[in-house]
Amino acid sequence: MFKYFFIPIFIFSSIFVFATTRDVNNKVVTLSRVIRVSLFLFAVFIIISVISMLVGPSHLGMIYLLKGLLSGIYSGDLSLIATEKTILFSIRLPRIIFAGIVGASLSAAGVVFQGLFRNPLADPYILGISGGAAVGAIIGIIAGASVIPFGIPGLAVSGALLTIALVYGIARRKKELQSTTLLLAGVIVNAFFSAVIMFLISTTSSKELRSVIFWIMGDLSLAEWNEVILTGFFLMIGFIVMYVYSRHLNLIVSGEETAMQLGVNVEQTKKILLLAASLVTGVAVSVSGTIGFVGLIIPHMMRMLLGSDHRLLLPASALFGGSFLIVADTLARTVTAPAELPVGVITAMCGAPYFIYLLRRRAV
């Protein structure tokens, strides 16, 4: 079976990342290093995307498809029949790019949340922010907000922002933000939102019930080009804002007081970064559901490989997070083929043990 090709390749590329960046903890982040690492991870992203495109439940052989694609490069015309083209470019490609964008969004947001809350276990899903966005989006679906442009993503972003205010308000005592309290606040808020979501689902007679349930666990199968463009657009805006403030985020990670003493307008920076991260999370959740743990695993892996400087960590996490979710989604659509799993199932199965490992390894 060709689909299992995929796993060793992914492991290989992760090891390769590790090998090529082993000595970097000694190196200071410069612009040229950011560009080099980003280009490398972008190449990994492209390779993984192409391979995922060739893997799937249809009986088409991977080698055959690859030959077809390559022949197109030489002759300018793909030697594939129309169905094959449709499968590749109208079904698989948008979904792959979509997975990449959502993975990048969640990872970038994870980096920012971990930095702002100074907690390596923070993640949009664990903190309940994805849950809040989901509640906003479901209310939007039920109330028919899809007729308004950006209605559902807008509600999801508002849900994300309200959740941050809520979690932050619970966890903040005096000046200190307690690490454990923050996580507990996230757990409780998540439990509450699950209840709200169940309530909304059981009281509505919407015919889209099954898709809502599927969507809650994270689902990328609905990807169409216009959604891809929407999420890609917001990711780009959010990412640019986050990147502008990434060096200030380094300082905030060292302590808010320290950051102020080093000349950062902390309150303003925090607000802008929270807004950008919520925007990106909210939009991603509104179209893909609550895909958990991506924003936890990826930033943490990248931090171990590349160090803590956010000017490098942010683009690296976004690119690698995109690759990761593409792989997870490819597994989701092939492992139980012809049936499909929600991709959130795969990420949670990887992410929850990883969370426990982190929790055990370091006193948080």
Next chain:
Amino acid sequence: MSIVKLEQIGFKYNEHQVLKNVSFEVNRGEFMGILGPNGSGKTTLLNVIDGILIPQEGEIWINGTSCNKLKRESLAKIIAVVPQESLMIFPFTVQEIVLMGRAPHLGKWRFEGETDFRIAHQAMEMTDTLSLMNRSMNALSAGERQRVLIARALAQQPQIMLLDEPTAFLDIRHQIDFFDLIKALNKNQTLTVIGVTHDINLASLYCDRIILLRDGHIHCMGSPEEVIAESHIREVYETNVTIDRNPVTGQPRVTLLSSHPSEGGSRSNSGAAPQL
């Protein structure tokens, strides 16, 4: 002209008056110590000077400019702070930490350039942390970490350095090393130093002038000889002490006395039986 001038500063935290009517001036190149018991407002006073807390009353002048008119970034080019301790949640290297001192000179976008690396290098040289450059901050000893934090403060190229109980977690050797280094910078680079400390003897050794705080106001201010007197210390700390001279430097020296004479080393001859 004085480099820092506080005019009748009052600060309230919620309804609690932490500082009242605090006025003083610090001259360029001076080493000013701030002493006082817990809760007397020492740290609040420092935070008011570096602009983290905005006092409700009074005004602060830095280099003749009102603090309100200075942006955070411009303030950070003048004032650097060495905090008590700084444990990093995420593993930054020493060099990365020291380069952070360049932040106020960089704005939002720019990456550090050659000048910044050179200045950071010099700062690490002065603090003898160059050999630690590539190590993770969290892998260092408390004394080493403190030197790195001084290096970061120096990389800011400040005119004023504030110390917030920087030696609280250090043993005596590292306490002396720390203050020797600061004193050398104070003398050679004409750096103005304002330091909060709990250690009266260290303040006596290194400070040009001392402010003794009590319940948020200045109890007394002056040279170590004037401030570290039995009457002042007893009154402010409500503790029995005796003060004599450091046999080497001649600076005032505080000796603590236990309120239970039998536990205090010098047994009293009063003959009273211990009450059990």
